[in-house]
Amino acid sequence: MKIEKVAVLGAGAVGSYVIWGLSQKKEIRLGVIAEGERAERLKKGCRINGVTYNPEVWTPQEAQGVDLLVVCLKYGALPEAMGSIRTAVGENTTVMSLMNGVDSEELIAAEIGAAPVLPSLIKVASHQEEDGYHFDPETTIGIIFGEGEAPYQSERVQAIEELLKDTGIHYRSTEQIQAEIWSKFRLNVCNNLPQAILGAGVGCYRDSIHMKEISNGLRRELEAVAKAKGIDLKAADDSSSRGSEVPPTARYSTLQDLDAGRHTEIDMFSGALMRMGKELGIAVPYNEYTYHMIKALEEKNDGKFDYGGKNEKATCSK
Numbered sequence: 001m002k003i004e005k006v007a008v009l010g011a012g013a014v015g016s017y018v019i020w021g022l023s024q025k026k027e028i029r030l031g032v033i034a035e036g037e038r039a040e041r042l043k044k045g046c047r048i049n050g051v052t053y054n055p056e057v058w059t060p061q062e063a064q065g066v067d068l069l070v071v072c073l074k075y076g077a078l079p080e081a082m083g084s085i086r087t088a089v090g091e092n093t094t095v096m097s098l099m100n101g102v103d104s105e106e107l108i109a110a111e112i113g114a115a116p117v118l119p120s121l122i123k124v125a126s127h128q129e130e131d132g133y134h135f136d137p138e139t140t141i142g143i144i145f146g147e148g149e150a151p152y153q154s155e156r157v158q159a160i161e162e163l164l165k166d167t168g169i170h171y172r173s174t175e176q177i178q179a180e181i182w183s184k185f186r187l188n189v190c191n192n193l194p195q196a197i198l199g200a201g202v203g204c205y206r207d208s209i210h211m212k213e214i215s216n217g218l219r220r221e222l223e224a225v226a227k228a229k230g231i232d233l234k235a236a237d238d239s240s241s242r243g244s245e246v247p248p249t250a251r252y253s254t255l256q257d258l259d260a261g262r263h264t265e266i267d268m269f270s271g272a273l274m275r276m277g278k279e280l281g282i283a284v285p286y287n288e289y290t291y292h293m294i295k296a297l298e299e300k301n302d303g304k305f306d307y308g309g310k311n312e313k314a315t316c317s318k
């Protein structure tokens with residue numbers, strides 16, 4: 001098995017890491033899937049770390065049957081993009097989702113079947129500036145992927161290792177991919193969410209026992225859900241249970257979304273835990289509070305509470 005044609009769906013912060021690395025591989029065809037105005041924009045090139053890269057731009061039909069499809073969408077964009085995924089996937093396509101959370105693979109598998117999906121995650125801190133996307137290739141932990149069950153050194157795992165070799169992309173395959181994905185999920189839920197409500201840098205967990213307590217409450221609930229689902233979080237590599245070193249001012253993606261007035265991926269974090277908690281009969285009150293609070297912050301950003309002054313209909317507390 002040899003990977004000769006690769007499509008990236010979602011040429012944003014994470015997609016840029018893949019485009020940057022695979023652009024070194026002159027022997028493969030690399031394309032981004034996009035249509036309409038987005039396709040026209042991408043045809044002008046992707047600015048990454050100050051350099052312009054020019055992957056091909058394909059409609060989903062032109063991508064049909066690619067050897068590898070890498071999904072790098074935000075959670076809210078996934079339902080609408082399912083049609084593109086269905087069209088691009090052929091008999092021999094492997095699909096890797098680098099999205100955060102624990103259910104993008106499941107959602108994609110519900111559309112195209114579980115067989116093409118190779119569970120994966122990415123650890124990178126990539127963000128957009130005026131001149132395009134930026135990340136530090138050296139400190140990036142990179143892409144972690146693996147089969148959910150033996151044989152772990154499958155043909156497709158070996159083919160992806162061969163593809164990523166000498167590209168600058170950091171990667172490793174693992175026999176514990178579910179534990180790794182849940183370990184990253186725990187990092188996101190416990191660190192992204194309380195700081196997003198407070199609106200302060202991540203130093204808040206070190207400097208406030210109150211913030212640490214809220215983070216620990218989210219953690220206890222997530223670990224109870226993981227245990228009930230048979231996920232052994234201790235099986236994840238040591239490096240997966242902590243994030244990269246960052247300054248105390250760092251704002252993770254949920255707070256970055258709120259800062260920019262965008263909707264967040266809270267449905268993929270506390271929303272997913274509420275759904276799983278309900279299925280398993282596990283109470284997740286810290287996550288429920290967090291979910292509703294972040295949804296309300298999105299509403300606030302949308303202007304829902306921009307009251308117009310004295311002429312508004314009066315209300316009272318109940």
Ligand SMILES: NC(=O)C1=CN([C@@H]2O[C@H](COP(=O)(O)OP(=O)(O)OC[C@H]3O[C@@H](n4cnc5c(N)ncnc54)[C@H](OP(=O)(O)O)[C@@H]3O)[C@@H](O)[C@H]2O)C=CC1
Nearest residue numbers: 010011012013014038072073074077081099100124125126
């Ligand atoms: N940023 C980071 O450092 C990290 C992010 N993650 C996770 O990775 C995922 C992606 O995040 P990120 O890269 O930051 O998000 P971005 O918003 O930067 O990128 C998403 C991209 O998807 C594109 N897109 C949306 N809908 C479609 C569609 N139907 N067809 C084609 N392209 C589409 C968007 O295009 P347009 O802009 O034109 O709308 C955008 O370029 C998330 O789940 C995130 O949590 C994980 C680790 C680190």
Ligand SMILES: CC(C)(CO)C(=O)C(=O)O
Nearest residue numbers: 123124125243252253254
């Ligand atoms: C916390 C971090 C940077 C870990 O990679 C991340 O995934 C995010 O900002 O959402």
